[in-house]
Amino acid sequence: MSVDPGMIALILFGVMGLLLASGIWVAVSLTAVGFVAMSLFSKAPAGSLMAATVWDASWNWALTALPLFIWMGEILFRTRLSEDMFRGLSPLVGRLPGGLLHVNVIGCGVMAAVAGSSAVTCATVGRMSVPELKARGYDERLIIGTLAGSGTLGLLIPPSIMLIVYGVIAQQSISRLFIAGVVPGVMIIGLFMGYVAIRARLNPSLAPPFTERLTWREKLSRAKLLIPVALLIALVIGSIYGGVATPTEAATMGVFGALGLAAWSRSLTRASFFEALMGAVRTSTMIAFILAGAAFLSIAMGFTGVPRAIAKSVEAWELSPYALLAVLTVLYIVLGCFLDGVSMMVVTASVVLPMVSDAGIDLLWFGIFTVIVVEMAQITPPVGFNLFVLQGMTGRDILQVTRAAMPFFFLMLLGILLIVIFPGIVTWPVSYMVN
Template identity: 55%
Template sequence: MDIGILSLILIAVLFGFLFSGLWVGFALMAVGFVAMELASSAPAGLVFARRVWGAMNSWDLTALPMFIWMGELLFRSRISSDMFSGLAPFTRRLPGRLLHVNVFGCALFAAVSGSSAATTATVGKMSLPELQRRGYDPRMAIGTLAGSGTFGFLIPPSIIMIVYGAATEQSIARLFLAGILPGVTLAVMFSSYVMLWAWMNKDRMPEPEPKPTWGERFEALTLLLPTVVLIVTVIGSIYGGFASPTEAAVVGVFGALAISFFSGGLSRESFVTSLKGSAITSCMIALILAGASFLTVAMGYTGIPRTLAAWIGEQGFSQFALLAVLLVFFIILGCFIDGISMVVLTTSVILPMVLAAGIDPIWFGVFLVLVVEMSQITPPVGFNLFVIQSITGRGIFEIALYALPFFLILVLATALLAAFPEIALWLPSTMMNN
């Protein structure tokens, strides 16, 4: 069968299943079976069984439920109120003042969570009521939270980086390292925009609060200390060579249990709820990964990835041209599909094209995560928008409008990453090669 016709049939089948409401994992498996039946005489059932078992029988994947559970535990602790109280004294003198709490608070929680939705919900449930009570512009308060909540996907330990690493067989430790500098850069860009906005809109800012005393600052540091210690322990144990990402995830769970217990947020009910929540999320991701793994093999039988990669090579596209096309493609796709599904759905076809263009797969993982972050704040299925809607009661499109400046900053960040790839590659090449 002609490759072009086969591609159109598989795309139609995929979107037909997705729009019918079938779970993403099952939809990917179904498309894989259709591809095998149309393009190969190999036994689809046997290939499916072997591939799914091989994909799930991965030691690296055991880090996934551990990091998810760590985020669930911290979500139910007092960490959000402690972070707000701890960061507030250090942001009062900055232009934009407490609006920076959303940016810095999300960056801190992302470093112990790995989930964009958990980051947004944890920081937002404390910061938005406080910012509203103190008279801050609600549009800017919501916008900073929506944009900064996406840090959960970029700043390690990132759940979506684990998914990408498992789907593409890349080093998770290298991916974690590659996400650090882009994450810091993005936080600085968001914070700079907040300062610029505050400077240009002084009439929309509340009256300045009293300058914090040294005693208040010291007390604030003690509130931030548990979070900082957990970050250093989890991330430091990986790059210090003391633990693998999976072992570090277990250490993080014990740290999260300790923080939840001593902060008074850990009860039998919250413990069981966090365990159930992490199990549900982990099973959902595992099902998607299983379907994507089988689809990857099925696509190999069809020859579509090889044909696309060869076509890209023949066209002579520059790396920047290819990335620009992929950026637009992923932004459109992100309006309709959640981030994790988008990653596992596209890697089997996109990665051969990327490798054929000479693009580093670790760098591309960071690029892809940045684009997935955009999908978190684009309607109609941007998950961060739903989280903020549950907190504020405002409409999805209204929240998306408030988040638009941060969406544009994310686009700018991808351009910077493409222009200066060492932003992502310097740390992995320095630390992992020594």
Template identity: 55%
Template sequence: MNDFLIIGLLIVSLFGFLAGGVWVGLTLAGTAWIGMELFSTRPAGDAMAITIWGASSSWTLTALPLFLWMGEILFRTRLSQDLFTGLAPWLNKLPGRLLHTNVIGCAIFAAVSGSSAATCATIGKMTLPELKKRGYPDNMVIGTLAGAGTLGLLIPPSIIMIVYGVAAEVSIAKLFIAGILPGLFLALIFMGYIMIWAWRNPGLVPAADAEMTFRQKVYQSRNLIPVMLLIASVLGSIYSGVATATEAAAIGVLGSLIISALQGSLNWSTFKASMQGATRLYCMIALILAGAQFLTLSMGYIGLPRALAEWIGSLGLSQFWLIIVLMVFFIILGCFLDGISMVVLTMGVLLPTVQAAGIDLIWFGIFIVFVVEMAQVTPPVGFNLFVLAGMTKRDLPYIARVSLPMFFLMVFAVLVLYFVPELATLLPQHMKL
């Protein structure tokens, strides 16, 4: 059967389930089951059981519930309020004011977690209630958080970079170094967008806090000390080689509990509430991940990603148009697959074409991370959208709509990355690794 006809049938199935109110994770699994039953010879039942069990029992994912728990603990302490108290004096004169805490917070936490979902959920737990309480518009708060959460994939450490490095046989250390400047550049683009929005909509930005002297600002910054110590302990344990990301997440939970105890906000009620909140959020994310993993397996057996990749390789495009077509290809593929699966299923076919076009493989790795980031905010399988939908109780179309500007900013960032490749290649070229 024609590949495009199969894609059409699966899209109809996917949106049919979603329109019927079926949970997203079950929708993905159901679409995968239909695809495998109709278009492959592999029995769907045992494949579903094995895949969902494998996705749910992955040691790599252990860091996610721990980081989510850390966010829940911090949400129930004064830490989120202290974060705003410490940052507010420095952001008062910046157009958009405290909206920038979404971007700054995600950029900092991205260097800790390496996960888009964990970054979005953890920072969201701290910023969403505070910004709502201070009167910032929901569409900007949610949209900027959805976009900034993707920094978890670009600013190292990054699981996507590790997977790509193994597949492309390039230095993972160089990939990590290469992600720093593009990550900071993307964060600055997001902050620039917030400033432009604030200039155009001054009436929607809450009034600034009372003006302070430099000495008073520094004094207020003492509120950031617990946050900085927590970040330093998690980051330091990773980059010193003392702990893995999962172990660092456990250190973060322990540090959060200590801070909570010192602030007097740790009691049985808050402890239980934090565990329940993290469990609910992780179960939602885990069900989506399990469904996406089964959909990935189903797509692999049907052969769609490989067939489409081979078709792109046969077009004989110039370097620029190859990048544009690959960007569109991965954006479409990201509507159905998670980022790691996209890389695993397509790199074997695409890398010879990319090398033949004279594209640097380190640069291409950063490009792949960018397009995977876009997939985090594109329905129906945009994990950041699902995380925020669960946290805010808003429907998915609303979350997708307010996140759309972030998507276009990422497209712009990819074009800049193409015309200024030094953003990704400068640091790896000048550092001995």
């Protein structure tokens, strides 16, 4: 007796919800749902297919860049980099409306370009800037908001862990995704800085004027502190854009560069080295485990026919590409309230990617769109990782941190609208670099 695909989808969604709500690991939940789907609703051998799929997913060459970039970020997290970055940027942006709040925005953008992780970006910049800005009398809500919003840039500005994950599951070039992520990332930095400047103009008490008087020699000396970061960015990103290195090779150079920076700043000890290494192992194995579970779930869903049935249902709605993107934006924002970014992306891949491809939407462009929406999910409760990081730093409750982050949530929504209206923001740099 055949079962309606819609009923199968409801049963599997219910099983997934129960497993996640019970606190079982996401990767185990994905694998279990895939096993249930294949055992109950298909005649395929679930056990052998699970073993083969998990094995295939575990040795994907594109994934080798993932632990290396994570390790690089973990090393930098334990250096003096954030302190030097704050001192180097403050004279450059202190005179702008909003003053040193711009250090949060630009600093997170810079850290995103060398760390690749949202949580590491937010924590590294925040641990230096939060006490400093509080002591200078800056508005706490704007301090928290700029860090919450700008910290998510670690998901978009290369080298981005999320872009690597998307490239693997959507079979897109990671180098091209890295190129595509730069201009949207800079655009969102500009939106954040513009918002901070307008708020400070309307209410100067939110951002006290920058009172430090520095000579040109002192400014130049401060600016020199940014040179190590600039060199590391040039090494990692420049080698990819210049066609000199693959993402994996660039990540390897980045790890050596980060170790060099840590040694130069006298932050590299035996303890910090092993802490960074084990932090990278924990994070990368978690992501790889989730990807393996998601790969098996995708195979199982294919055997049940659920993705095809959902795609046909959506086609029956006769949605335009813009309407489909609007629906997906709402879907991802809702999912972001319960799942982390990687899980959200891989759980939906088997259903969403075929629909998007059939609608004629460029999968490379859709990768950047997805990552920006996932960025928004990083600052939506109750599973907004950046909110937890800032809650721990500031001691404020999660609702206060969420309210401070909301303006930046809507600014990212504006960023999505801009890349939908002007897709060249994403695609033009790729076509220019390739040609």
